[in-house]
Amino acid sequence: MWDAEPISKPLAVPPVRDAVQPLFDRVHGWITTVDHKRLGILYIVYALFFLVIGGIEASIMRLQLIRPHNDFVSPQVFNRMFTMHGTTMIFFVAMPVMFGFINYAIPLMIGARDMAFPRLNAWGFWMTAFGGIILYFSFLGGSGLYGAGSTPDVGWFAYAPLTSPSFSVGHSTDYWIIGLLISGFGSIATAINILTTIFCLRCPGMTLGKMPLFAWMNMVTAGLVVLALGPLTAAQLMLLIDRYLGGHFFDTQAGGSAIIWMHFFWVFGHPEVYVLVMPAFAFVSEIIPVFSRKAIFGYPIMVGATISIGFISMSVWAHHMFTVGMTSYGNAFFVASTMAIAVPTGIKIFNWLGTMWGGKLIFKTPMLFCVAFLFQFLIAGLTGVMLSVAPFNWQLGGSYFVVAHFHYVIVGGILFALFGAFYYWFPKMSGRMYNEKLGKLHFWVFLIGFHLTFDFMHIPGILGMPRRIYTYEPGRGWDTWNLIITIGVLFQAVGILIFVYNLVSSYFKGKLAGDDPWDAWTLEWSTSSPPPDYNFATIPVVRSRRPLWDLKHPEDPDWKYE
Amino acid sequence: MQEPQIGNAEPTDVMLPAPTAWPFTLALGLALIFAGMLTNVSISILGAVLYLSGAVGWFREVLPHERHVRVPAEPEAETGTVPAREVMRLPVAQQVQRAWLPLKIYPISAGVKGGLAGGIAMAVLAMLYGVVFFHSLWYPINLIAGSLYDAPAIPTTEALLHFRLGWFVFALAMHITMCLLVGLLYGAMLPMLPTRPIVLGGIIGPLLWTGLLYHVLGYINPLLDQQINWYWFALSQVAFGVVAGLVVVRQNKVWTSENLPLAMRAGIESPGIVDEHEHDGEDTRR
Numbered sequence: 001m002w003d004a005e006p007i008s009k010p011l012a013v014p015p016v017r018d019a020v021q022p023l024f025d026r027v028h029g030w031i032t033t034v035d036h037k038r039l040g041i042l043y044i045v046y047a048l049f050f051l052v053i054g055g056i057e058a059s060i061m062r063l064q065l066i067r068p069h070n071d072f073v074s075p076q077v078f079n080r081m082f083t084m085h086g087t088t089m090i091f092f093v094a095m096p097v098m099f100g101f102i103n104y105a106i107p108l109m110i111g112a113r114d115m116a117f118p119r120l121n122a123w124g125f126w127m128t129a130f131g132g133i134i135l136y137f138s139f140l141g142g143s144g145l146y147g148a149g150s151t152p153d154v155g156w157f158a159y160a161p162l163t164s165p166s167f168s169v170g171h172s173t174d175y176w177i178i179g180l181l182i183s184g185f186g187s188i189a190t191a192i193n194i195l196t197t198i199f200c201l202r203c204p205g206m207t208l209g210k211m212p213l214f215a216w217m218n219m220v221t222a223g224l225v226v227l228a229l230g231p232l233t234a235a236q237l238m239l240l241i242d243r244y245l246g247g248h249f250f251d252t253q254a255g256g257s258a259i260i261w262m263h264f265f266w267v268f269g270h271p272e273v274y275v276l277v278m279p280a281f282a283f284v285s286e287i288i289p290v291f292s293r294k295a296i297f298g299y300p301i302m303v304g305a306t307i308s309i310g311f312i313s314m315s316v317w318a319h320h321m322f323t324v325g326m327t328s329y330g331n332a333f334f335v336a337s338t339m340a341i342a343v344p345t346g347i348k349i350f351n352w353l354g355t356m357w358g359g360k361l362i363f364k365t366p367m368l369f370c371v372a373f374l375f376q377f378l379i380a381g382l383t384g385v386m387l388s389v390a391p392f393n394w395q396l397g398g399s400y401f402v403v404a405h406f407h408y409v410i411v412g413g414i415l416f417a418l419f420g421a422f423y424y425w426f427p428k429m430s431g432r433m434y435n436e437k438l439g440k441l442h443f444w445v446f447l448i449g450f451h452l453t454f455d456f457m458h459i460p461g462i463l464g465m466p467r468r469i470y471t472y473e474p475g476r477g478w479d480t481w482n483l484i485i486t487i488g489v490l491f492q493a494v495g496i497l498i499f500v501y502n503l504v505s506s507y508f509k510g511k512l513a514g515d516d517p518w519d520a521w522t523l524e525w526s527t528s529s530p531p532p533d534y535n536f537a538t539i540p541v542v543r544s545r546r547p548l549w550d551l552k553h554p555e556d557p558d559w560k561y562e
Numbered sequence: 563m564q565e566p567q568i569g570n571a572e573p574t575d576v577m578l579p580a581p582t583a584w585p586f587t588l589a590l591g592l593a594l595i596f597a598g599m600l601t602n603v604s605i606s607i608l609g610a611v612l613y614l615s616g617a618v619g620w621f622r623e624v625l626p627h628e629r630h631v632r633v634p635a636e637p638e639a640e641t642g643t644v645p646a647r648e649v650m651r652l653p654v655a656q657q658v659q660r661a662w663l664p665l666k667i668y669p670i671s672a673g674v675k676g677g678l679a680g681g682i683a684m685a686v687l688a689m690l691y692g693v694v695f696f697h698s699l700w701y702p703i704n705l706i707a708g709s710l711y712d713a714p715a716i717p718t719t720e721a722l723l724h725f726r727l728g729w730f731v732f733a734l735a736m737h738i739t740m741c742l743l744v745g746l747l748y749g750a751m752l753p754m755l756p757t758r759p760i761v762l763g764g765i766i767g768p769l770l771w772t773g774l775l776y777h778v779l780g781y782i783n784p785l786l787d788q789q790i791n792w793y794w795f796a797l798s799q800v801a802f803g804v805v806a807g808l809v810v811v812r813q814n815k816v817w818t819s820e821n822l823p824l825a826m827r828a829g830i831e832s833p834g835i836v837d838e839h840e841h842d843g844e845d846t847r848r
Contacts, residue, residue, distance in 0.1 A: 029581070031583060031586050032581035032582055032583045032586070033581055034579050034580075034581055034582060034585070035578075035581075113576070113578065114578065114579065118579040119579065119582060119584070119585050119620065119623065119624070120585070122582075122585035122586065123585035123586075123588060123589050126585060126586050126589035126590065127589045127592070127593070129589075130589055130590060130592075130593035131593070133593075134593060134596070134597055134600075137597070141600065141601070150600075171600045174599065174600050175600060178596045178597070178599065178600065181596065182592065182593050182596060185592070186589070244599070389782075391781070391782050391783070392781075532633075532635070532636065533576075533578055533633050534576035534578055534633055534635060537574075537576065537635040537636070537637065
């Protein structure tokens with residue numbers, strides 16, 4: 001541990017921070033920081049920036065599809081938009097924002113002063129940041145912005161042989177490979193850091209059985225990142241060899257296999273879903289108890305379900321490949337394993353409902369988002385079970401039904417939980433309360449937009465509309481649905497604008513939050529808002545899963561019952 | 563959590579890792595090395611220089627000892643919390659959940675026995691159907707195995723009348739597995755069904771299941787769908803349900819152990835799991 005090392009020379013004492021530092025000093029401070037809280041905020045701001053970019057790309061696609069035979073953008077630009085939208089949202093929005101919250105909250109929650117490897121933490125963030133910058137530099141490469149440069153156009157899972165030099169001339173696919181490769185190095189470093197922090201830096205008394213569910217779930221997340229990103233990184237290096245050194249890993253005509261790429265990608269790709277959804281589970285597991293005024297229902301079962309999901313999620317990848325034409329046994333295995341993962345996930349939903357049951361529910365903005373998460377994630381799970389049935393998947397794989405399903409998971413589930421987390425921890429991060437009215441307005445506008453878009457997106461999918469098509473013929477029954485879907489996107493965009501405005505205005509003008517505005521129970525609420533650099537002047541000692549409850553209610557502490 | 567340990571001393575300094583630009587430099591260098599592949603070799607050279615300097619700088623940052631800064635710690639609030647309030651513990655499960663969950667349940671063995679008995683009844687009826695209509699015992703058995711195969715692999719009706727070892731093994735394994743699973747489900751569900759558990763679990767449940775399959779099998783496996791006589795299928799399902807239900811309800815119930823600690827249910831003989839003084843001689847699980 002860093003603070004146990006002998007100090008060999010006089011310690012530098014940093015200057016007292018002025019009320020307003022010069023801009024250069026502030027920028028220098030952010031670039032050189034190794035503080036987990038600042039790095040967490042950097043991750044979050046970075047992800048929010050790309051959320052806006054990815055949202056603009058989605059809006060361009062939806063405007064193109066608003067009516068048949070539209071030519072709002074060219075087919076080439078459309079291909080680039082769906083590639084960049086998917087890649088950006090997964091790798092440069094969802095993962096960084098989750099890492100941001102994990103970075104910020106985990107050391108505070110487990111009573112540590114920082115992550116186990118603070119410098120590696122900084123390196124991880126900057127690798128992620130430079131990966132995104134390289135990917136987006138592709139807009140300037142080639143013929144520049146006018147022709148959308150060398151922007152990748154092979155889809156976010158970049159199937160072979162589209163990525164071979166024959167079909168992807170120039171550097172567009174290389175930007176995709178290298179951008180993700182670099183950010184992947186950063187992600188693996190961060191995941192190792194999270195695991196080490198949780199295993200080694202828990203405060204005295206915090207056994208694994210007393211650790212917040214937030215830490216448990218993100219521990220599994222980090223484990224999945226370490227396991228899943230390796231195959232993707234390997235496959236990307238192999239693809240680079242194919243493209244630059246004349247390799248044939250994915251060249252079917254030269255003895256390679258395009259299917260192998262699919263396996264490599266989805267061995268990463270499906271655990272990746274749980275890499276993203278597990279932190280969302282973690283947010284919900286912290287928010288629902290606090291706003292239900294009850295301890296989490298079934299803590300050990302929640303831990304068990306989390307670990308089960310972690311294991312099972314490594315064995316379901318080929319359900320993305322039913323249409324490839326696997327053997328009956330392969331299909332049967334992946335059908336069964338995919339259905340099996342619904343069991344621990346369902347257990348979690350029941351436990352969250354069990355937590356709310358009989359509680360004193362307080363419908364502040366974070367809770368609203370979590371309740372919506374419960375309903376929407378349930379529906380997303382149900383369409384997931386439908387798609388897990390191979391014959392059903394043969395019919396609807398590659399259609400807008402699949403697009404609707406995974407957006408239900410990622411937007412209806414993950415993004416809603418994420419919004420809840422933003423509102424829940426914003427007072428801790430900024431020291432100020434957000435505007436509750438704007439928060440609720442954001443919730444309702446975004447909720448309407450979400451359902452307009454993604455509920456109705458299932459229908460053209462069932463009617464046969466393939467994903468990624470540039471335009472379509474009129475009279476196929478898709479027209480009205482696509483119009484409604486695009487109108488929903490406008491609602492979502494307005495919702496996002498309200499959200500960003502709320503965060504920015506509250507940061508400057510919000511009411512002071514105090515240390516513990518939610519009367520919560522985990523350790524981060526025991527320190528000031530925002531926390532000092534060192535988090536805790538004295539490392540706390542805990543005796544139960546809700547240490548602040550024990551502190552607030554010495555007459556009835558939790559440790560008597562656990 | 564104990565009281566924050568700040569009351570016994572003046573605020574002290576805390577040592578934290580010193581801010582450093584080397585991780586940034588190293589990351590930038592590595593990114594530029596790769597970026598040079600897409601732009602110009604000079605970018606890669608610049609990246610390599612930054613990478614090396616970043617690596618050296620980082621090593622010097624942590625070797626032989628990590629560089630720290632001293633941050634003055636300010637006293638924390640004594641509690642940082644809201645005042646204690648009157649709180650109420652929710653009633654424990656035994657006082658509330660018993661309105662819906664049974665105190666006594668059937669043991670797992672009841673479900674196994676019920677499943678096996680129901681499976682035999684179902685098999686007898688199904689084979690009777692095969693003998694009466696097709697003069698073959700093997701027809702229904704081959705049909706079960708056929709559900710594992712893709713539609714093109716299912717042979718003609720004539721071929722289904724003959725014994726096929728591989729299909730027989732598949733069918734037997736599937737039938738036993740499914741019967742055991744459904745039997746276990748019956749064992750778990752029957753105590754919770756409000757009234758007439760045999761009617762609900764033995765007749766209505768199987769009929770609903772048959773209805774569901776009747777409507778979806780055409781989409782899942784159309785050829786298999788054409789081979790099934792749905793009246794006999796429903797009859798077999800009901801036979802399973804009634805027999806399994808009757809066998810299950812004839813078993814002795816046992817006290818549920820759901821409220822016991824995991825350690826006790828796992829059979830761990832740890833001291834303190836059971837309060838032996840207050841419940842001397844009594845089965846504390848109740």
